[in-house]
Amino acid sequence: MGRAPCCDKARVKRGPWSPEEDEQLRAYVRANGFGGNWIALPHKAGLNRCGKSCRLRWLNYLRPDIRHGGYTEQEDRVICSLYASIGSRWSIIASKLPGRTDNDVKNYWNTKLKKKAMPMRGPHYHHHAGLGLEAGAGAFSAPATPSGPTPARSWSQCVPSSLQAAALSPAASGSSSVDTSSSGGDMCFAAAGMYQPQHPMQGFVHVDSSPQTVLAPMPLDVPAATGIWASSMPAAGDVGGVALEDAFLADLGAYGDLLLGGFGGQLLQDNKAAAAMELPGACYFPNMAEMWAADHAHANAKPPQGLCNTFT
DNA sequence: AACGCCACCAACCGCGAATCG
DNA sequence: TCGATTCGCGGTTGGTGGCGT
Incomplete structure (x- = not known):
C-alpha cells in the first residue's frame, strides 16, 4: 500500500518563500502557535503551502531564536x-x-x-593535532594504537574506588547534564549516568552523552564493577557508545577519574587542550578491544604495559 | 562579456517513529 | 489492536551567486 501524500503537490506552491509568505506564517504562529498540526496550519493561516513546508520554514528559518552562520x-x-x-x-x-x-x-x-x-584523516593516525577523525564504513572507525612511548598507570590508579562504589550502589541520581540511555536487555541507567548492574557480570558504569544514542550491548562476561567506561564508537566488535565532546567533559570529570576506551580516549589524547583541562585523572585505552581484553584478563590487576595511558 | 565550475544553502523527498481514533 | 495520520529526521536536489578562465 502506498503512502498517502501529505498534500496535493500539484496545487500548493513550492520553491523559495517570499517575504510576504514568511510574514504570514510568522504572524500566524506567533498568534496561534502551530496548534499541534502542521498539516492543517497552511489552510488556517491562508498559505498555499504544504504543511511540511511550513514546518520546515518555521523551524529552520523563521523561529526567533535561530542563528545562521558564524560558527565558533x-x-x-x-x-x-x-x-x-x-x-x-x-x-x-x-x-x-x-x-x-x-x-x-x-x-x-x-x-x-x-x-x-x-x-x-588517513591510515597513519598518530598524535597529530586537529579534529582527529577517522574514516570508516558509514562512520568513523577506531584509530590505531598510538605510537611512541606512553606512561602506564597502575590498574588501581585507573579504577578509583569511588567509581566502584558508584557502580555498586543503587542507581545514582544527580543534577549532571550527562544524559543517559539504555542499551536494552536488563540494563538501566539513572539520571546521573550511573549504570546499576542487574547482572552480576555486568559491572561497568556506563556514561552516555545522548539519550537517543543506540548502544551496542555490553558483553555479558565483564567482571564485576570496576569503573566508568566510555567509548565513542558503537561499532561492530565494540561495546557501547558515548560522545566525549567538550560539552560533557566537565560532567564526566565530576565523577572523578575515568576510564576511556577507543576513539573517545584518542580524541581527547589528540586534543591536548581538552585533555589537560578537565580530566586530569582520566586514563584512556587506545581501543575498546584492548580495554576489554585488559579488563577481562586483569580485573583489579595491573593491565599490560602501555595499554592504559594518561593524558599527561 | 560569456561561459563553466563550484560552494553554499534553502527546500524537497521519502522513510520510520510516534500518536491518534 | 490496528490502520491512518502526523511528525521528525536525514539524504538529496536545485537555485543562486561568486570566481576563474
Whole structure:
C-alpha cells in the first residue's frame, strides 16, 4: 500500500518563500502557535503551502531564536566530536548547539567542516593535532594504537574506588547534564549516568552523552564493577557508545577519574587542550578491544604495559 | 562579456517513529 | 489492536551567486 501524500503537490506552491509568505506564517504562529498540526496550519493561516513546508520554514528559518552562520571553533569541535561518536544524527548534534538547526548543522558539515576535518584523516593516525577523525564504513572507525612511548598507570590508579562504589550502589541520581540511555536487555541507567548492574557480570558504569544514542550491548562476561567506561564508537566488535565532546567533559570529570576506551580516549589524547583541562585523572585505552581484553584478563590487576595511558 | 565550475544553502523527498481514533 | 495520520529526521536536489578562465 502506498503512502498517502501529505498534500496535493500539484496545487500548493513550492520553491523559495517570499517575504510576504514568511510574514504570514510568522504572524500566524506567533498568534496561534502551530496548534499541534502542521498539516492543517497552511489552510488556517491562508498559505498555499504544504504543511511540511511550513514546518520546515518555521523551524529552520523563521523561529526567533535561530542563528545562521558564524560558527565558533567551540561549535566546530562539538560538531566534529559528536559526528565522530554518533554519526549523522543532526538533530541530536544541533540540540547541543543553541540556536542551530539540524539542517543548518548538516549543511555546515557537508559544505565546510567535512573538508576541514577530512584532510587530517588517513591510515597513519598518530598524535597529530586537529579534529582527529577517522574514516570508516558509514562512520568513523577506531584509530590505531598510538605510537611512541606512553606512561602506564597502575590498574588501581585507573579504577578509583569511588567509581566502584558508584557502580555498586543503587542507581545514582544527580543534577549532571550527562544524559543517559539504555542499551536494552536488563540494563538501566539513572539520571546521573550511573549504570546499576542487574547482572552480576555486568559491572561497568556506563556514561552516555545522548539519550537517543543506540548502544551496542555490553558483553555479558565483564567482571564485576570496576569503573566508568566510555567509548565513542558503537561499532561492530565494540561495546557501547558515548560522545566525549567538550560539552560533557566537565560532567564526566565530576565523577572523578575515568576510564576511556577507543576513539573517545584518542580524541581527547589528540586534543591536548581538552585533555589537560578537565580530566586530569582520566586514563584512556587506545581501543575498546584492548580495554576489554585488559579488563577481562586483569580485573583489579595491573593491565599490560602501555595499554592504559594518561593524558599527561 | 560569456561561459563553466563550484560552494553554499534553502527546500524537497521519502522513510520510520510516534500518536491518534 | 490496528490502520491512518502526523511528525521528525536525514539524504538529496536545485537555485543562486561568486570566481576563474
